Amino acid sequence: MNWDWEKLRENQQKYEKNKGGSGGGPGMPRPPQMDEIFNKFKGFKFPGIFIGVIVLLILYLASSTFYTVDRSEVGVVQRFGKYNRLAQPGLNFKLPSGIEKVTKVNVRTPETEEFGVQAAESAGAYGNASESSLMLTGDLNVGVVPWIVQYRRADPRAYLFNVKDVISLLRNMSEATMRTVVGDRSINEVITERAQIAQAAREMLQSELDNAKAGIAIVNIEMKRTNVPEPVQASFNQVNQAIQEKEQTIYKAREEYNKAVPLARGEAKRVIKDAEGYAIDRVNRAQGDATRFLAVYDAYSQAKDVTRKRMYLETMLNVLPQIGAKYIIDSDQKNVLPLLNMGEGASTLSDRFLQKGE
Structure with missing residues (x-):
């Protein structure tokens, strides 16, 4: 609103002439009166666009200060870019945009990262497996090891501020951990012991992520079907067949061993028992003969003639019938x-x- 100062000055001069110059001092213009100012504002009208801007400004401030957080999420509030607080699920209040900013992080729903799974499924026989799933085992064989990592954001603050690219860190650590675990086992163990490998990889990966303070909790690691690359599949099958034949031969040899050894041991025990019985019999016989001889000797010492004649007769009684x-x-x-x-x-x-x- 612009005042018409020329008109006001003319009115002031006319007023001084009529009132004898009493306007606040000689030579000083009289200021505008309050009734004149109110009359000016009564005639002024606000344009419609100005009212619309004010309404939009009010709506913007209301929308930027009130927000809702889902029950599976946590709101991370930043004030001038610095972490300030965590907002729990429900309706929350913050300062207008430009002062405070809220980032919603899902902390309950598990998410998935796949390693070589799509390439393995599309290749069928693992002919086009990705580099992440090709691994060297402990017995210097190459295996195709696809797996899936399920994780969730356990610490929203650490997830947002400690690591620049959390997903890239997760993938790199997952691949390094799986290569370490697989590298300590043979190709047959990698194929047959997938549950044990998954458990060992989960514990190792969680430890590495905790050291990095990435704010991620590993829910599960699922090992998919492990195999060898297609170019060496035939040779690998032949090796497995030879190993199976070797194990079968070993089992048969052990079966024969289990039959022959107990039988030989039983026979040995029987012979030992027979020898022990024979030894006892000979000892008993010898002791009996010695006792009998001592008895004869005692009788002979008491009556030598009678004993000598009796012994002669007994001997002749045994000898004469045989001639x-x-x-x-x-x-x-x-x-x-x-x-x-x-x-x-x-x-x-x-x-x-x-x-x-x-």
């Missing part, structure tokens, strides 16, 4: 030829001599 014809000759007989009658009467004659001897 054929028996001839008992008188000590005075000089010629035994007439007595040797080789015929039927020999036994009778011998019997006669026996009777005579008796």
